[in-house]
Amino acid sequence: MWPVSFLYSLRNKSLYWNRVLEWSEMRKVEQNNFNFSNNLYLSVFVGICPSEKLLWQYLQQDAEALEQNCIGSEFGIDFQINCFDYDIDEWCASAVNDQMSGDIDTVFADVAEFDLNLLKQDYPNGLDKMYNTAVIIGRLKYEGAIQEVQNEKYGYFRFLGAYPEPLPDKIKDTSDMYKYALDQLAQWGYCISVEYETIDFKEHFIWRAEKDGKTFTALDPLRLLGIVTIVREYGDAWDRAEIPGVFSIKPVKV
Numbered sequence: 001m002w003p004v005s006f007l008y009s010l011r012n013k014s015l016y017w018n019r020v021l022e023w024s025e026m027r028k029v030e031q032n033n034f035n036f037s038n039n040l041y042l043s044v045f046v047g048i049c050p051s052e053k054l055l056w057q058y059l060q061q062d063a064e065a066l067e068q069n070c071i072g073s074e075f076g077i078d079f080q081i082n083c084f085d086y087d088i089d090e091w092c093a094s095a096v097n098d099q100m101s102g103d104i105d106t107v108f109a110d111v112a113e114f115d116l117n118l119l120k121q122d123y124p125n126g127l128d129k130m131y132n133t134a135v136i137i138g139r140l141k142y143e144g145a146i147q148e149v150q151n152e153k154y155g156y157f158r159f160l161g162a163y164p165e166p167l168p169d170k171i172k173d174t175s176d177m178y179k180y181a182l183d184q185l186a187q188w189g190y191c192i193s194v195e196y197e198t199i200d201f202k203e204h205f206i207w208r209a210e211k212d213g214k215t216f217t218a219l220d221p222l223r224l225l226g227i228v229t230i231v232r233e234y235g236d237a238w239d240r241a242e243i244p245g246v247f248s249i250k251p252v253k254v
Helices: 004-023 052-059 063-067 074-079 116-122 175-187 221-234
Strands: 037-048 092-101 131-140 148-151 155-164 191-199 202-211 214-218
Touching: 052 074, 052 092, 052 131, 074 148, 074 155, 116 155, 131 155, 175 191, 175 221, 202 221, 214 221
Parallel strands: none
Antiparallel strands: 037 131, 037 155, 092 131, 148 155, 191 202, 202 214
């Protein structure tokens, strides 16, 4: 029996070569000297596409093309969009529905990543014809001249509009926030470093911020920013300041 790791490696190689074959006939078009990247907007498209597989091929980015300063996808070539983060950290969503429809709620049922009422305000009578495909690309404010495309292989696609991307109303600590914490500390003039230490027989990263002879340490950048902020707000004698206890417990519905 082959080791799991070996089988996994073979499977990945197979996927890689399949992608190479899928991209081998991709057109090579030099990138434009403009782009539509915008962290506060998303762009909405509809289409008529034969299958999910073809839609994936149409949208998927070709890293080799991007390295050669070419537009990164067939979709991008058609709409003159250099590149977009389709499957990285910015959320993007797409779907090919089983049935054609001109109803906005139906077409976007599986990709309702924003307030569809914004779309309905621009299209109060519904879509202009029947579609089965929805594409939403985040962090992109498309303002190109090409509004619709008929691609012989992938189908028909139309741009509907660019809308403000929803901002989170609930925020929790994640490693995505580390760079912001470190940037703020750097702006405050702290020298930041990180090293390994063993605590309770376990190895941990220890983050340090140093300035004016003071050293702050924490297990992650968010904690580091927190303790630095406390000292900045309450002074060096922060632990002697009289602070009223503030605590709230949400009632639990039984």
